[in-house]
Amino acid sequence: MEVVKKVATDVAQNVAPYLEEARLKVNASCQQFEGWQIIAFTFGVTLMLVSVYQWIFDEEYPIKARIVKGFFKFVKNLPIVKGKIQKEVDKNAKGVEDGFQKGIGSLPYVKRLPAKGMSEAQIMKELDKYQSLVTVEWSKGTVSGAVYNGGEELTDIITNAYKKFAWTNPLHPDMFPDVRKIEAEVVRMCCNMFNGDSNSCGTITTGGTESILLMCLAYRNRAREQGIRYPEMIVPTTVHAAFDKAAAMFHMKITHIPVDPITCKVNVRKMRSAINKNTCMLVGSAPGFPHGSVDPMEEIAALGLKYGIPVHTDCCLGGFLIPFMEKAGFDVPKVDFRVPGITSISADTHKYGFAPKGSSVILYSDKEYRKYQFFVQPNWSGGIYASPTLAGSRSGAIIASCWAAMMHFGEQGYVETTRQIIKTTRYIAAELAKIPGLYILGEPQVSVVAVASHDFNIFRLSDALHDKGYCLSVLQFPSAIHLCVTLPHTKPGAADAFLKEARSCVKEIMKDPKAKCGGIGAIYGMSQSIPDRSMVSEIAGLFLDACYSTTDPVDPKETNGVH
Ligand SMILES: *Cc1c(COP(=O)(O)O)cnc(C)c1O
Ligand SMILES: *[C@@H]1O[C@H](CO)[C@@H](O)[C@H](O)[C@H]1NC(C)=O
Numbered sequence: 345m346e347v348v349k350k351v352a353t354d355v356a357q358n359v360a361p362y363l364e365e366a367r368l369k370v371n372a373s374c375q376q377f378e379g380w381q382i383i384a385f386t387f388g389v390t391l392m393l394v395s396v397y398q399w400i401f402d403e404e405y406p407i408k409a410r411i412v413k414g415f416f417k418f419v420k421n422l423p424i425v426k427g428k429i430q431k432e433v434d435k436n437a438k439g440v441e442d443g444f445q446k447g448i449g450s451l452p453y454v455k456r457l458p459a460k461g462m463s464e465a466q467i468m469k470e471l472d473k474y475q476s477l478v479t480v481e482w483s484k485g486t487v488s489g490a491v492y493n494g495g496e497e498l499t500d501i502i503t504n505a506y507k508k509f510a511w512t513n514p515l516h517p518d519m520f521p522d523v524r525k526i527e528a529e530v531v532r533m534c535c536n537m538f539n540g541d542s543n544s545c546g547t548i549t550t551g552g553t554e555s556i557l558l559m560c561l562a563y564r565n566r567a568r569e570q571g572i573r574y575p576e577m578i579v580p581t582t583v584h585a586a587f588d589k590a591a592a593m594f595h596m597k598i599t600h601i602p603v604d605p606i607t608c609k610v611n612v613r614k615m616r617s618a619i620n621k622n623t624c625m626l627v628g629s630a631p632g633f634p635h636g637s638v639d640p641m642e643e644i645a646a647l648g649l650k651y652g653i654p655v656h657t658d659c660c661l662g663g664f665l666i667p668f669m670e671k672a673g674f675d676v677p678k679v680d681f682r683v684p685g686i687t688s689i690s691a692d693t694h695k696y697g698f699a700p701k702g703s704s705v706i707l708y709s710d711k712e713y714r715k716y717q718f719f720v721q722p723n724w725s726g727g728i729y730a731s732p733t734l735a736g737s738r739s740g741a742i743i744a745s746c747w748a749a750m751m752h753f754g755e756q757g758y759v760e761t762t763r764q765i766i767k768t769t770r771y772i773a774a775e776l777a778k779i780p781g782l783y784i785l786g787e788p789q790v791s792v793v794a795v796a797s798h799d800f801n802i803f804r805l806s807d808a809l810h811d812k813g814y815c816l817s818v819l820q821f822p823s824a825i826h827l828c829v830t831l832p833h834t835k836p837g838a839a840d841a842f843l844k845e846a847r848s849c850v851k852e853i854m855k856d857p858k859a860k861c862g863g864i865g866a867i868y869g870m871s872q873s874i875p876d877r878s879m880v881s882e883i884a885g886l887f888l889d890a891c892y893s894t895t896d897p898v899d900p901k902e903t904n905g906v907h
Contacts, residue, residue: 416876429879436883440890448477453894480815485838488817489828494698494749494761502700505741505748512740515731523740526747530693533750534705537667538659538680538689545714546707547732548693548743552660553586554734555690555706560590560625562688562708562716563654567624569716575624580610580639581821582632584658597622605822608635608786608794612643619651629658630666630679634819634826635785636769636792638662638677645685654687654713660704661828662790663691665762668755669790672763676789681709688713696761696791698753698831699746702739764834765791772827775843781854785824794819794826800857803868807861808849814842820872 374382400407419425451473462470482491509523517524527548535544549555560577567575576597579587583600591598601615610628619626626648628639641657648655657679659666669676680689689707693699708714721729753761773788776795782805785794796802806816806825816825833839853859860866871880 413878416878420876420879433883433886437886437890440887441893441895444890444893445895451477452896455894481813483832485830485832485835485842486813487815487830487832488826489695489830490815491832492695492698492830493832494753495831498698498749498752501748501752502745505745506700507741509741509744512744513737514740514743515737520740523743526740527743530743530747530750531705531707534663534691534693535681535707538691538707540681540707540709543710544681544707545711546705547714547717548746549704549706549733550702550735550738550742551694551704552584552690552692553589555660555692555704556584556586556658557590557593558717558733559656559688559690559706559708560587560596561594562713563625563656564594564596565716566654566713567622572622572624574622576620576622577625577627578615578618578623579627580615580629580632582608582610582634582637583627583629584633584660587627587658596624603637608632608637610639610644612640612647615644616647619647619653623651623653625654625656627656627658628679630662630677631790631792632658632786633661633792633828635794635824636788636790636826636828637786638666638679638789641677641679641686642683645683647685648687649685655685656688656690657686658690660690660692661695661792663689663693663705664696664698664758665765665790668759668762669766671755671759672766674766681707693746693750696758696765697746697749698761699749700742702742703746761831765829765831768834768839769793769829772829772833772839772843776846779847779850781850781857785819785822791829792826793829794824796822796824800853800859801861803866804853804859804861805846805849808853809845812845812849814845818868820868823868823872 377385402410420429480487483493512520512523514520514523514527530548531546535546538544547558549558563577564575574595574597576599577587577591578599578601580603581600582603588598590596599618601610601618603610615626626644628641628644630638630641632639641655645655647653659679662679666676666679680686687709690704691697691707692704694701694703697703706717717732719729719731769788769791773784773793776782776793777784781797781799782795783798785796788794795805797805802823802825803818806818809816816827818825827833827842833842871883874880
């Protein structure tokens with residue numbers, strides 16, 4: 345103790361003169377300034393240092409990303425590059441628009457309201473003309489996913505239910521006790537499908553994307569309440585793009601965790617090391633859209649429990665398959681509320697639930713989470729405003745149709761459709777794996793089969809199949825294609841017809857495996873090699889623009905389309 349005291353006094357005695365000298369020097373050099381100048385200068389410098397610090401350590405836009413972006417922006421603005429890019433972009437835009445126009449033949453666009461309203465007969469006649477433009481025969485099992493048809497009989501059931509509830513609005517539960525009861529029942533049935541206890545709860549939404557948006561919003565709001573300024577979600581690279589959409593919309597950071605290159609399941613070890621104090625949720629898919637693999641939810645849930653972070657199972661695609669797989673006679677990993685740590689599940693009724701498009705559910709293990717997705721404005725001059733989901737007014741008709749589909753199938757019905765779909769998926773996967781030149785990517789445990797090739801550009805296969813009337817989904821990073829099996833594929837002969845075409849296309853391609861790829865495949869191949877993803881986004885934007893094009897294909901004269 346004494347020693348410390350002595351050293352301290354020594355230091356003080358030796359340093360004191362220097363401090364004194366420094367003080368006098370600083371004061372002398374400040375003499376020429378007035379007090380307010382010193383204050384202003386100090387204030388200015390502090391402000392500058394703070395903003396430099398914030399610029400460098402911005403959590404939302406890391407400096408590396410900004411430098412890369414700045415570099416690409418600079419290069420793109422160089423006169424020669426700029427001209428070339430513009431030419432390429434214009435060509436692409438024209439190509440997309442031409443493609444859409446070819447699709448509508450010589451049917452002119454309606455651009456103004458018809459001066460006089462039409463009769464039902466006239467309207468139906470017009471709509472028949474529109475429908476005649478469709479060439480893809482999804483009902484024959486030629487399409488991957490997209491249309492989840494539940495059979496001929498169901499069309500009448502859901503449209504009749506729609507008719508009964510066409511003029512309802514669940515925003516006013518006091519006016520519509522019927523729709524309130526129906527919605528609550530759909531949610532409860534789904535909670536029970538996923539083995540939720542009496543605390544489990546949820547809401548109906550307009551689709552998988554909205555279910556995901558709402559749950560991300562809930563976990564973000566919860567994290568903010570806990571004092572996290574910039575909440576982060578940790579997801580597999582294979583997770584649905586709706587999570588990126590949520591991150592962009594709700595000002596969250598999204599960290600993508602690589603998946604195993606063979607099984608395409610998320611690497612839980614890497615997920616664990618990405619967890620930090622800002623992490624507000626962990627996610628896995630059951631199954632993931634690209635390869636149909638089921639992420640190890642039990643391991644992810646264990647991480648969630650250990651670190652006190654909510655865990656979401658994205659069961660949008662598997663929502664009406666996974667809960668019935670066991671009863672249908674298949675092994676299935678546990679991904680639902682039976683697993684401690686899983687706090688929410690999204691399930692699409694409008695996929696394998698066979699409800700009409702525009703319905704999905706988001707479920708929580710406890711009301712404690714759901715409350716964070718609700719929106720309330722107590723001060724609105726239009727009254728106290730409270731809404732459970734993104735929409736304000738909603739369609740009670742879609743909810744009633746969804747209920748009707750679920751009641752029509754019942755557990756037995758869904759167990760049977762699940763059996764058919766999984767059986768067909770596994771059959772197709774086994775047969776595709778036998779084709780020389782192809783290999784299966786990931787584990788086709790549920791309803792998706794992804795294939796890739798070591799020998800040729802796999803997009804040549806999707807192009808060749810497209811020529812035969814088959815629409816498969818194109819995957820990237822790595823390049824692959826997939827078939828999402830739906831009920832039409834389970835019809836007798838449908839799977840074999842597809843396999844026959846696939847075999848003959850691959851045989852043809854293997855005659856010259858190194859040949860170049862044209863069509864959509866070429867675009868995808870090229871797009872993956874463009875390091876500047878903002879270019880790709882720009883071109884995708886042109887595609888969306890073109891969707892709203894009403895430039896007449898043949899007759900450029902303005903027409904209101906009423907003949
Ligand atoms: C379909 C799907 C979604 C949501 O998509 P929507 O088109 O909005 O219904 C989310 N995750 C997975 C895995 C899906 O397959
Ligand atoms: C409602 O009004 C009160 C009082 O004016 C205000 O303090 C509060 O922030 C308002 N709430 C919302 C959600 O706007």
